[in-house]
Amino acid sequence: MGESGDWAEYIALIPSTHRLWVCEGPDGVIGFCRTGPAEDDRNLGPDAAEIYGLYVDPDHLGEGWGHRLFSHAIRDLTDRGLAPICVYYYESNTTARRFYDRAGFVADGGYRPDEDGLGIVEVRLVRPTT
Numbered sequence: 001m002g003e004s005g006d007w008a009e010y011i012a013l014i015p016s017t018h019r020l021w022v023c024e025g026p027d028g029v030i031g032f033c034r035t036g037p038a039e040d041d042r043n044l045g046p047d048a049a050e051i052y053g054l055y056v057d058p059d060h061l062g063e064g065w066g067h068r069l070f071s072h073a074i075r076d077l078t079d080r081g082l083a084p085i086c087v088y089y090y091e092s093n094t095t096a097r098r099f100y101d102r103a104g105f106v107a108d109g110g111y112r113p114d115e116d117g118l119g120i121v122e123v124r125l126v127r128p129t130t
Contacts, residue, residue, distance in 0.1 A: 018052075026122035031056035033069040035040050035077055039084055040112070044126070055116055070103060074127070083129045088112055088122040100125050 014020055018036035022029060031054055038048035051073060056066045077085050087098040087105060110124030 005007060017077055018072070021069055021076075025060075029057070030060045031065045031069055033073045033113055034072045037082070046085060047082050049080075049085045051085065051087040054087075066099065070099075074090040074103070077112050083126045083127075086110070086124050091121045091123050097123075097125075104128070 015036065021035075023031045023032045032053070034052040035049060036052065038044055038050040039052075051070070054066060054070055054073075056069070068128065073119075074085060075081075087100055088110075088111075089100060091111075105125035105127050106125045107123060110126075111124040112124070114121050
């Protein structure tokens with residue numbers, strides 16, 4: 001996004017139950033994480049939450065930004081009483097899978113089928129409730 005006014009317009013469109021967490025550095029946005037209620041709970045229950053997306057600029061991978069954003073998002077969802085928390089990742093993205101494994105998420109058999117005809121399936125991981 002360009003000017004700060006662009007962000008304000010975008011953020012105004014986000015439903016009040018969603019959150020958008022953004023990390024900025026001197027040169028602009030480093031990463032973001034967006035969360036909210038599970039869009040397709042597939043038997044997770046009415047209080048299920050979802051990490052809709054986690055992105056870190058490739059120039060900043062390995063600096064801990066993804067971990068900080070993700071941890072903050074999980075803490076916020078937990079503080080709001082939302083559980084369980086799920087995230088979808090592209091089946092071929094082994095880096096994402098390792099990241100979510102380390103965060104305690106496990107596959108539960110849920111998935112989103114390839115709707116674009118590109119052969120890309122999204123696998124659901126869930127953070128077990130304690």
